[in-house]
Amino acid sequence: MHDTYLKIKTTMPPLNKGAIKRARVEMFLNETAVDPVAFSHQLTLIAAPAGFGKTTLARHALSGFENASGWFTVEEDDNVFSRFYGYLIQAIQSVAGFEHVGKTTRDFFRSQGLETMTDVDYTPALTALLNDLFDVTEPLRLVLDDYQRIDNQAIQTSMAYLIEHMPAHVHCIVLTRSDPPWPLHRWRAQGRMRDVRLHHIRFTFDEAKAWLETAASSPIEEGVAKTLYTKTEGWAAGLVLALQSLEMAEDPHCFLEQFAGTHQSIYHYLVEEVIRHWPDDTLRNVMQSSVITRFNTALFDFVTAAALGRQIIADLTQHNQFIIPLDDTGEWYRYHPLFADLLVHRLKQHDPTEPDRLRLRAATWHLAHHQPSEALAYARAAQDKEMMASIYENHLEGILQEEGPDGVRPVLDLDDALLKRHPRLIAYKALFLLVLSGGAGVEALLQMGEACRYTDTESQTLYEGMLAAVRSHYALYGNHFEEAVEHGRKALELVPEHHHFWRVGVEIFFGDVALFSGKPEEGLAFYTKAHLDVEAAGLYYPLMSTGIKQTYALLVLGRLTEAESLIESMFEIARQYHYARLGKIGSFWVMLGDIYRARGDFESAKTCIERGLSLSKSETIYWSWNHLFKLALSFSEGDIKTVEKIIRHLEQLNARHDLPKLVTAEVTGYKVRLALTRGAYEQAETLLGALGVQAGQAIPRGMEMTALNLVRLHIERKQYADAGQVLDVLEARALANRQKPLHIKVLLLKARLLIHTQDVTNAEARLEQALRHGADEQLDTTYREEQVATWSITKPVVSRLKQEGIALPASLGDSDHRQADAVHKPAPKPFVETLIEPLSIREEEVLALVAKGRSNQEIADTLHLSLATIKWHTGNIYGKLGVNSRTKAVAAARRIGLLDGLN
Structure with a gap:
């Protein structure tokens, strides 16, 4: 690149x-x-x-x-x-x-x-x-x-x-x-x-006169100086040119009488007076080079197809005529813009096609010197869509990475004839249309693309891989998962390893297909590969995206310790590369909060989640997804009012922004839980049906957690056989995909079902299996939400496991907690008690004064800073602490010891 x-x-x-x-x-x-x-x-x-x-x-x-x-x-x-x-x-x-x-x-x-x-x-x-x-x-x-x-x-x-x-x-x-x-x-x-x-x-007369006295080759009479000043109205460029014209004029007095008018007309008149004395080859080369925005000797000579650049540039510089040096080394120059405009106009009068022809020569030179964006600017100025298409075909990914999506948007305007001559652009345009419109026009483009071919095997193989990648994306838009997987595998087989743009995109997308199809371990493998590819390419900001994907997959799999370790490593990268305050980092904070929630540490969970939401507020999609973790925490705490409030908020966001199905389906799932809590079983059944989860029908892939609510509904309706059948399906899927949280929930619901059918022995066996399964991750909330502590079978199971030294959730210890220390693993110091990015010295000073109750104006007066600067520092403090008020900032700072030693 x-x-x-x-x-x-x-x-x-x-x-x-x-x-x-x-x-x-x-x-x-x-x-x-x-x-x-x-x-x-x-x-x-x-x-x-x-x-x-x-x-x-x-x-x-x-x-x-x-x-x-x-x-x-x-x-x-x-x-x-x-x-x-x-x-x-x-x-x-x-x-x-x-x-x-x-x-x-x-x-x-x-x-x-x-x-x-x-x-x-x-x-x-x-x-x-x-x-x-x-x-x-x-x-x-x-x-x-x-x-x-x-x-x-x-x-x-x-x-x-x-x-x-x-x-x-x-x-x-x-x-x-x-x-x-x-x-x-x-x-x-x-x-x-x-x-x-x-x-x-505008120059005063004294300034103009002083300059004329030093710049003129011979003394200037005061009357002449006053005439030049009056007619140029103190205009610098006009004054310079007027002096040059005056010194070249055969009849100076006649010259002084003739030039007058607007700045533009005076300028054209004076330039003509100067350049008419130039040799023809000099004028010709200067006119040709006037189409170039900036030039050095090599570019000048290439565009003019001559070798006069060095001498012409030296002459113009020596006489201070129209040329402006751009560096101290004397390598790069540009013409005065008015002068360039005039020469381009003259060039068009001589030959209307010549300026564009010369611009294309400039584009060719920039391409040879690995500057595709500069080349593209000249091709665009020349309105040469063929060259633009060629540049995009060979350099689009580099331009996209350097300039972002706006730099490649013109690809959407290229017509079919151009696309057929540059087939890779068909794949790019189809991909862009998928992003912009969800698929309108994509099928026609893909069919056109499949009829095009490259003559060499290497280019054709890459092209087929690109089309397969787009086909894979397109299939997912239609919820055709198997087709998406088929095309995705073909893309990964055909696209070479070093083409990170296509491979990483397919790997992430493929991971999404697997994860949302109920195969999180397979999804994790693709996310990990994408993460490694991005890291190998040295693209550290995209690591945040692949890191989020990996972390979420680990949470779905129940590998909380690995997820926590990955989060801490991503925080270290964010700190190292100054990403700590960007919106995406908020997703790591809410997922860290979810780990604490799962372990029963609701206070740390709340701090992390609020910090994450504060960071991600400017990015709607991430912000909406991050709210799901606050939704989960509120439900775990039994805070039904907050659950309802978040649901309403997310539904309003969806009405405005059409949120991803991942978010909206999760919201519907919590509405089902609320309906079950209230005994509104028909409402729960209707909501489940809207998600495709219905009694007597196959459970859609990726809806396994939601299907647990169908089990709960069956149990409430005493449809125990139906509940058992759904649980058997879910357990098979959980085991096949090594999805620990799902398996534990299935085992707990099986135990609950067996209690209802009075099969105590098997109920205890299922509960014991669930407790052993979750022991290594210090899980607690899962058992608390199912109210396991209230079950009649719980005490004997807990007693047996304690004797074996099995770590148990805090909510299942003895009622007097006498054996709590022996039963539970020592809890690590929450990572939330550290700052992902430390406060600056100035922020520490501001925080100390905030803690003393000083107003922003008082702090500004104390530190001799502007009020706006104090407000800015205060906002940074809020962001780093994950709070939104002065009171919360001081409380958070005291909790983690930030105020210790600050005066």
Whole structure:
């Protein structure tokens, strides 16, 4: 994979030593945007038309602060959200001390799955970026040049969010020809920003005269200087060109009388006056190279098919004509935008097809230098869909990883003729349609794809594997599990090991098919393989997704100790790579809470689950799934009101977001439990029927836990034979799939059934088998929910097992608990009593003052920070402690000893 981010776009341009000095404006910028003491506002907006020297002004103002400043020159193709922030973060990371800032955010964008081709909330990633900025206390000046090129509303909204929440030591300087759609009036009223406008940066006569005296080859009369200044209206680019034209003019007085008009017309007139003196080959090559956004000698020569680049660049630089160096090494350059626009216009007049032909040459050069995103931008500008299709066919996965789903969305617009010439794109488009629309149009695409072939065996084998992967996904959408498995196996046989995009996707999907078909151990094997493949590829953020899958499969299998160990290892990775505050991490917390719930430690379970829900609130699907664990805890505690509240909440979420069946089926299962508790047996039967669980019919695969409610219903109705038949089926499946929690529940219900039929001996045998089966995992809640302690057969069974030294659940010990210490394993210190991510020194200071009852304003005054900064630190403290209020934060901090030693 090749990095598609060019360093030159985040390189601060060198100082232009011949530039016109504007000491009054530079002093203003020094006082408001450069000196860190003055970082009382977040933004300096420098807004003026082209050619007034915005870039030069900002660059000179930052002279001496180069090592503490980041620079991002924005281009048209940066309107992709992830690409924009990729460059923004690269600019920040170029500053010493900020090298690790934004890594979490960049990984988040690079690692988004195809599901994010639909709407996605990027707030967690931006929050992670802001948190990283808060963690570095050195001053940072961040310049965004040519920001007017951004028209992506999501970027505009997110930048406003970023600016409003930036820490006090970070200052953003935005250079633009037009105002961004931000709340500028409010920010001005709040003192958040300063403006530098046209009237600020337009040259005064004294400034223009001083520059003319130093730049002119011969003395300039004051009247001539005044004429040049008046006609250019203090416009920097016009003044520079006017002097060059004046010195080339055969009749200077005639020249001074003739040029006038708008900036645009003056500019065109002056450029024509300058370039008409150039040699033909120079003009021709400069015109051809004007289609390139930025160039070095090699790219210049390749596009122009000549070897004059080095000499032409040197000549233009020497005479300060239209060319802008982009680095201190003198390798990369760009033309002044007005000059480039004029030359492209002239090039089109000469030959309307030539600009696009030259852009395609530029695309070819970038492809040869492993820069597919740059090549794609030129192909798109040339409107060459054939080349775009070719680039996507060979580089789509790299572009997807670097730029996220927005970078590959144009594949959806490619027509069938193009797809047939680039068959792999058929598989990609079909996969995208599955994600976006659930399958509409996919079958037609697959049939078209199956009629296409590659001539070489290697390409054809990969292509067939890709189609099989899509077929597997498509079959699952129709709930055709066997067909999905068949195609999935074929895909894994055909797709080579190093093609992680397709293999990992199939492995995870295959694991889902197995898990939701009631085969969690088989699912775990696929999840583990996917986890190892992702790890081998060095993609640490996707490890969070595969880790969640693995952990859940372990919980379903009842391997709680392994699940807990995996969670702790994932927390370590999250801590190492700064993922600890992202939404996905919330799923690990709720699953850790479920382990404590299963062991009967409801207090630790509640703390973990609340922390997980707090983290994942911005990600609707994860948040809804995580609520199932709170639902389970509330039911285990007997808190029926909270159970009902969560059910209503999830049903409302489903109405708005169409939640996965995994979530909605679980919710229905708990509604069945509530109905059984109330004796509403007909309601319970109806709800079960809606899930396909009905008396006298085969139990759907994956509905085994739900089918236990059918057993409970049969027992309540004294349909003991029917209950026994269902239990036999469920026990066979539990044993075949090594599903311990299911087997224990089946054994307990068999014991309960045998008590009803007065078969005490066999009832005791089943209870004893269940207790032995769960001894190694310190289970307690399963037995508590079935009220085993109240059974008449329990005491003699417990007595026998105690004599053998078998560990028993706390709820089944002697009534006076005299033998509790001898019976139970010592409980480990809950992992919840540690922080996945430690508090920063500043957060510790804030927490100590919160514990003393200080208000946010009082804390801000004490620490000499802004109120917004204190609120930000407080929010971080809440997130790390997994709470949502000051009182809970202090209580949690005291419980785990965070306040010990803090003054």
